Amino acid sequence: MSDNAELLKVTDLSLDYYTSQGITHALNGVDLSLKRSQILGIVGESGSGKSTLAYALTRLVPRNAVYRSGEVLFDGMSMLDLSEKELRGIRGKRISMVFQDPTTSLNPLFKVKDQIGRVLELHQGMSRAEARRAASGFLSAVELPDPDQVLDSYPFQLSGGMQQRAMIAMALSTRPDLIIADEPTSAVDATIQVQILELLSRLRREHEFSMLFITHSLDVVSAVCDSIMVMYAGNVVETGTVSEIFSSPKHPYTQALFSSIPRPRKSADEEKTLATIPGSPPDPRSLPSGCKFHPRCPYAFERCRTEDPAFRFVEPGHGVACHLY
Amino acid sequence: MTEAVRTGSSRLKVLRRVARTIRGLLHQKMFLAGIIIVGTLIIIGVFAPWVSPYPDQGAGQTANTSCPTSAAGICPPSWQHLFGTEQTGRDIMSRIFFGIRTSITISVLVVMLAVVIGLAVGLTAGYFGGLIDEALMRVTDIWLSFPHLILALVIVAVLGPGFNDILIALGATWWPGFARLARAQALEIRNRPYVIVAKAGGVGSRSIIGRHILPNAISPLLVLISVDLGAVILAEASLSFLGLGIRPPTADLGVMIAESANQITTAWWYALFPGLFLTLLVIGFNLVGDTIRDRLDPKLRVDLGMIDVGKLTGRSGRRL
Numbered sequence: 221m222s223d224n225a226e227l228l229k230v231t232d233l234s235l236d237y238y239t240s241q242g243i244t245h246a247l248n249g250v251d252l253s254l255k256r257s258q259i260l261g262i263v264g265e266s267g268s269g270k271s272t273l274a275y276a277l278t279r280l281v282p283r284n285a286v287y288r289s290g291e292v293l294f295d296g297m298s299m300l301d302l303s304e305k306e307l308r309g310i311r312g313k314r315i316s317m318v319f320q321d322p323t324t325s326l327n328p329l330f331k332v333k334d335q336i337g338r339v340l341e342l343h344q345g346m347s348r349a350e351a352r353r354a355a356s357g358f359l360s361a362v363e364l365p366d367p368d369q370v371l372d373s374y375p376f377q378l379s380g381g382m383q384q385r386a387m388i389a390m391a392l393s394t395r396p397d398l399i400i401a402d403e404p405t406s407a408v409d410a411t412i413q414v415q416i417l418e419l420l421s422r423l424r425r426e427h428e429f430s431m432l433f434i435t436h437s438l439d440v441v442s443a444v445c446d447s448i449m450v451m452y453a454g455n456v457v458e459t460g461t462v463s464e465i466f467s468s469p470k471h472p473y474t475q476a477l478f479s480s481i482p483r484p485r486k487s488a489d490e491e492k493t494l495a496t497i498p499g500s501p502p503d504p505r506s507l508p509s510g511c512k513f514h515p516r517c518p519y520a521f522e523r524c525r526t527e528d529p530a531f532r533f534v535e536p537g538h539g540v541a542c543h544l545y
Numbered sequence: 546m547t548e549a550v551r552t553g554s555s556r557l558k559v560l561r562r563v564a565r566t567i568r569g570l571l572h573q574k575m576f577l578a579g580i581i582i583v584g585t586l587i588i589i590g591v592f593a594p595w596v597s598p599y600p601d602q603g604a605g606q607t608a609n610t611s612c613p614t615s616a617a618g619i620c621p622p623s624w625q626h627l628f629g630t631e632q633t634g635r636d637i638m639s640r641i642f643f644g645i646r647t648s649i650t651i652s653v654l655v656v657m658l659a660v661v662i663g664l665a666v667g668l669t670a671g672y673f674g675g676l677i678d679e680a681l682m683r684v685t686d687i688w689l690s691f692p693h694l695i696l697a698l699v700i701v702a703v704l705g706p707g708f709n710d711i712l713i714a715l716g717a718t719w720w721p722g723f724a725r726l727a728r729a730q731a732l733e734i735r736n737r738p739y740v741i742v743a744k745a746g747g748v749g750s751r752s753i754i755g756r757h758i759l760p761n762a763i764s765p766l767l768v769l770i771s772v773d774l775g776a777v778i779l780a781e782a783s784l785s786f787l788g789l790g791i792r793p794p795t796a797d798l799g800v801m802i803a804e805s806a807n808q809i810t811t812a813w814w815y816a817l818f819p820g821l822f823l824t825l826l827v828i829g830f831n832l833v834g835d836t837i838r839d840r841l842d843p844k845l846r847v848d849l850g851m852i853d854v855g856k857l858t859g860r861s862g863r864r865l
Contacts, residue, residue, distance in 0.1 A: 280745055283675060312746030319745075324738040329760045338756075339746050387742070 226293075227397055227430050228254040228277070233290030234454075235276050242505040246272045248454040248512075250290070251531070256397070259424060259431040261445035261462075263438060263477070267501050269454035270434045274400050277432075278311050295397065313343040316391035318401040322384035322408070326375035332359075333371035336390045343394045358389040361426075362419060381412035388419065392427060400432045405440060417443045438481060442466060447537075450474050453502050453512040456531065460538035470540040472517045473497075511543065519544060569840070579832025586826055590646040597639035598627070619812045629814040631804065637815060641822050643796035648826060651711060651791075652777040656770055658716030663723025668754050668762070670724070671731025682728065689721040693780055701789040711790050715780055719773065726769055730762035737761075768838040775830030782823055798823045 230252040237244040246269050254260050262270045275281050277292055279299060292299040294315065302310070319325045326335055336358065337351035346354060352371065359367035362385040375383055384404065391399050401420070405413040421444050424431060433445055441448055441462065448465045450458040450473065458471040469475045476497045499516040502508055508515055514524040523543050531541040571577055594600045622629045628637040670681040688696070693715075700714035731754075734740060740757050748756075784790035785799030793800060798819045805815035 278745065280741070308747040308749060310747070311744070312748070317742070317745040319738055319742060321738055325742045327739040327743075327757055327761070330756075338748075343747065390742075390746070 225256060226253055227256045227258075227295055228252065228432075229291075229293040230277070231291045231293075233273070233276065233292060234288035235272060235281065235290075236286050236288050237282070238284045238286060244504045245507060246285070246454050246504060247276060247290075248507075250451075250454070250456055252449060252456070254398070254430050254432065256430055257424070257428045258447065259433055259445045261441035261448045262432060262434045262451060263436065263441055263448060264451035265436065265501050267453075267504065268451040269504075270451050271402055272454075273451070274317070274402050274432060274434055277400065278315055278317070279307055280311075312339060312396075313394045314396050315398045315400060316394065316396040318384075318387055318391045318399060318404045320403040320407055322387050323375075323380050325387050326383060328375055331372055331374055332378070332386055336371075336386070336393055339390055339393055355389070355393065358393045359386065361392065361423065362386070362389045363415075364389070380408050381415070384408055384412070384416060385419070388416070388423070392423065392429075395427065396429055398430045398432070400434070402434045403436070404433075406435070406437070413440070414443075420444055438477060450477070453507060454504060455512055455541065457513065457542070458538075458540045460535075464535065464538045470534060470538070470545060471513075471542050472519050472544070473513050476516075511541075566840075573836055575832050576836035579829050579834075579836065582825055582829030583833055586645055586822070586829060587649060589642050590649045593639075593642040593646045597636075597642045599636040599639045602635040602639050619808060619815065621812070622814055628818040629812065631801070631812075631815050632808070637801075637818055640796045640801060641798065641819055644798040644801060644819065645822060645826065647791060647795060647797045648778045648781060648823075651708075651715070651781045652774050654712055655715040655719055655777045655781070656773050658712065659719035659773070660723050660766070660770065662716070662720035664727050664759065664766075666720065667724035667727025667729075668731045668758055671728035672735050672750065672754050672758055674732070674735075678728070681724075685721045685724045688718065689725075691718070693718045694783060697780065697784060698787070698789060701784060706784075706789050706792055708791065708795070711781060711784060714784070715777060719777065722769060722773070723766065726765060727762060730765065731758050734758050734761050768834055770834075771830060771837055772834035775827040775834065778823070778830070779827050798826075 230250060233247055233250040233252075234245070235247040237246055248269075250269075250273060252260070252273075262273065264270045272281070272285075276285070276287070277294070277299065279302075287300060290300075294310070297310075299307070299310075326332070333352055333355060336355040337346075337348065340346045340351040340354055341348070344351075344354075356367045356371060359370055364370050364382060364385050370378065370382065370386065375386075378386065384407075388404070404420075405416050408416065417440060420431070420433075423429075424444075431444075433441070435441060445462055447459065447461045449456055450465075450471065452473050458465065458469070458474045465474065466478075469478055476495075479495045480497060482494055497516055502512060502515070508525075510526050511517070511520070511524045511529050514520040517524065521543070527543070529541045529543045531539055532545065533539045534545050571580075589596055619632050619634075620626065620630050626636050626638065628641065631637055631640070666681050666685060670678040670685075696718040697711075697714040700717060701710055704710040704713065735758065740753060743753050743757055781790055782797070782799030782802070785797045786803045788803065790799055791797035801819040802816065802823070805812065805819065809816050
């Protein structure tokens with residue numbers, strides 16, 4: 221397999237949640253492609269379907285979720301057709317996940333060595349002693365000082381930043397091809413956030429894994445990602461490389477996201493208001509017709525209300541779903 | 546690197562935490578009283594053959610020397626027989642000690658049986674949910690809809706009275722409570738991040754239930770276990786009182802109370818002492834169970850003033 225081969229390809233993935241209040245359309249025809257050793261940032265508001273997408277890829281969705289259409293190809297395997305047993309062999313071994321809140325992601329009753337070691341025993345068939353040695357190595361790789369002390373600690377004895385590093389070490393320990401990180405820095409404070417982002421960038425260079433990096437922060441995306449995918453109401457509205465999207469965002473929603481980043485005022489008389497996007501994300505149980513963003517879009521015209529815009533590439537590698545282009 | 550590893554052995558820290566919890570519990574008079582009662586009675590029960598004044602009579606041997614004042618063998622408390630003797634001339638104190646042994650043995654075994662069945666049913670139902678949950682919990686509801694004793698009576702009536710049969714009868718009727726509690730715990734814990742992490746790590750269901758759900762579900766179960774130990778003792782005594790439990794000559798508090806009922810007007814001591822010890826046993830277990838429950842329920846803890854707020858904020862301050 222060549223280096224720039226596609227590791228993950230998602231085509232027209234749609235997923236619904238069946239709830240007592242009706243059917244929630246969480247994902248609507250999501251396309252995604254990720255090459256080896258690439259980091260793709262998935263950006264969107266809360267409820268835009270970005271976390272659902274992360275779980276949907278490895279079929280970790282709740283019981284009430286139904287795949288409406290689509291295909292997920294991971295290294296040529298159709299994830300939606302694999303048996304539960306085959307999936308277990310992929311989860312944790314070839315696709316690892318890092319989650320949002322490190323303080324609750326470790327079982328409080330077991331020492332760190334039992335949790336990282338267990339992954340290694342399960343997937344690499346290591347003995348207890350081997351697993352401990354390997355786990356210690358990965359803890360050093362995530363820049364935890366004194367890994368042996370950490371291994372013998374219970375989660376409550378570690379700080380949030382240390383716990384997140386331990387989680388990353390655990391995700392790394394089976395040398396996966398793909399790491400899915402679901403807002404890994406939103407629960408730690410700003411200085412730890414920077415450290416963890418730097419760590420992830422460095423690890424990616426050394427260990428050559430691909431990564432889906434889910435976040436609601438554009439700053440974070442620019443720090444670690446190669447390309448960006450912007451989601452709105454379960455749809456992909458824009459994709460492109462970081463430099464293209466940051467220099468010329470095309471979709472009105474992407475532009476609005478950029479203008480919502482708080483900036484220091486230039487002078488004391490400047491108004492003390494933060495730019496916001498008017499309105500709120502649509503109710504996924506009854507999505508608007510046409511373009512899902514039209515009720516909040518300043519450029520909306522008649523066609524936006526009736527016709528769902530097709531996704532087209534304005535430049536090679538920079539695609540947008542909007543009638544303006 | 547701004548983070549620093551906290552110093553000191555972690556094993557020691559955990560031991561200290563356990564010690565602090567136990568110390569906290571011992572500061573409560575109710576818990577202390579309960580532990581003393583239960584502890585004493587358990588020691589008496591375990592060492593019944595050695596602490597009883599007439600071990601053979603406790604084990605069922607009929608005394609051949611009858612009391613001079615009564616032809617029936619019943620005599621009031623004296624220095625030879627502190628709690629008096631019953632109709633076959635056996636020493637009531639020895640019988641009570643052996644009876645406590647019977648009660649505690651049955652109670653522990655029944656609760657163990659109930660916990661095993663209840664956890665298996667409840668954790669499976671709660672973790673998998675859906676149809677499995679519906680099926681298992683409807684069965685549990687059916688069992689629960691019969692009062693313990695009625696169902697146990699039916700089972701004993703079919704199997705016939707005896708030690709093993711009363712175990713099966715009570716064990717089979719006691720598990721639904723554990724099943725429901727275990728299910729509620731599993732429902733809550735299965736959505737905790739570390740369970741999702743385990744799933745995302747490719748861990749199988751059995752391993753997740755065993756390593757993640759069960760250990761984290763255990764503390765409310767401990768409360769139910771300690772309260773139920775008392776309740777099972779009472780249920781067993783009731784069955785034996787009705788003649789459907791332990792058969793003579795095995796000493797049993799329920800059987801003794803039943804036998805004493807005929808002589809209640811002439812031999813007060815025969816009814817009083819077994820009744821007193823049965824009451825003590827049940828109260829002891831309930832005191833322990835109730836205080837553990839209060840201790841483990843954070844809302845109640847604040848109400849009871851057991852939480853030192855300064856200490857609490859100090860602890861949460863360690864986190865980052």
